[in-house]
Amino acid sequence: MKLNAGRATSFVWMGLVFAFLYLPILTLILLSFNASPMVTSWGGWSLRWYEALAKDSEIIAGAKLSLEIAFLTACASVVLGTLAALALTRFKRFPGRTLFAGMVNSPLVMPEVIIGLSLLLMLVSVQRAFGFPDRGLMTIWFGHTLLGMAYATVVVQSRLQEMSPQLEEAAQDLGCRPWQVFFLVTLPLISQAIGSAWLLTFTLSLDDVVLSAFLSGPGSTTMPIVIFSRARLGLSPSVNTVATLTVLVVGIGVVLASFLIARNERKRALEMAAAYKASGN
């Protein structure tokens, strides 16, 4: 009886938290089909805001730039993050390890206004000294990568820590060169973590307002900046439609990716079991 009461509480609590997390998103989606120009009063179903969106050149240009930056950011962060994670897990002790770990971790929590401001001040002084680089795509990419790298490092690092070092040692014993060990053993084993880190940094960059606002120059307005400036002025139906489309795309992408990852994991578990059987254990 007591146990049942406990389970009931846990169900109710989890239900409430999930409702809290999802209610705003569902409202956004529902209201994007609203026919009325008043965002919050219902005037029947309509697709008129989607039509308006298709003609909205400001948002479309912003979306293009954002996607471009997000793609570049995700690629760069994953490479740098993987290298940093390898260094942090492989080498338990080297001069400045604590400093390095701290530096990799701190962009995770450091308020973005501080990162943005300090990056900008540095870029401005560099620009003054060398006349390069101009603010724009490059500088936004740079800033986003700094942030994305921190997230990628954490994701890849946790996977590396779970991984058994014996696998790499076995490959070395069997005569693999270090680069072979890396590309044939380590990389495939952490590929899922790399995949999810890529997705995470991609969405992170796609979403960022503060860093972009500090680092963008004239003519490089990303989609979040457009949305933010409209949301600041008040409620706008165009934001709802953009929201619905992003939620849809991201939702499908994430669910699909995690489904693929789960399937691969299962496949690998099966293969491992088969290998054990074959070896007669």
Add this chain to the structure above:
Amino acid sequence: MVFLLIFFLLPFLVVFKISMSEMDNVIFKDFFVWADGVLQLKIKLGNYLFIAQDDLYFETYLSSIKFAAITTGICLLIAYPFAYFMARSPADKRPALLMLVMLPFWTSFLLRVYAWKMLLADHGVFNNMAIFIGLIDEPLKMMNTPFSLVLGMVYTYLPFMILPLYANLVKMDLRLLEAALDLGATPLQAFWRITVPLSKSGIIAGSMLVFIPCVGEFVIPELLGGPQTLMIGRVLWDEFFSNNDWPMAATVAVVMVLLIIVPLALFNKYQAESTARVRS
């Protein structure tokens, strides 16, 4: 092994160098304003004096910390039971639950904050509904209040609290609880004296993960907070973009860094500790 060392060390050194030069900026900004010359140095000190003497800045820092602390507290109250139940749920359901927690985090943060604006506005969804049902006659003032600000921050940062707590609680050895119960502890005692102390590092990591970004939060106060709520992130933004007073903005930032350096160190310490424990 030597090959391995060289092989990993080289790319690592490159990363190290890059992240050094990148992270240096946080310190760099300090030098930048100072290094411009003696004259700048004086102006700079003047800015610090100004901040120290001006009540408005002091109040803003204080209220930023207050709002961040309230948000952290509420997040912890909601997230702890949640993470606990999640960690105790059947193992085959956990990935799906985790997925559900992560999913809002993947969708745009800006848009989720905007959604609250729509729900809470004077003629927003909640007010319209309540009036329609007959619960209230006049629209309740919910937008642009401390309430909407804290709500938005709790909403945004809740997953950041749930995830470290969950990761911590799910690893806990349940036999310890059984032992406590066998030795005559009531479930409540067992919870307070076994579960909570064991999850300390999760609690601290989660709290810092919420508290530190909240102190400097800009987007949420700007969209949900209204003009009366003072947050330091907004002051910095205004100094920079509206007043174009870059040295002042830099000063505000340096003081903000000083404020969060203790929580930051705490975070790094517990982060390092928990990873060390995973390793051993």
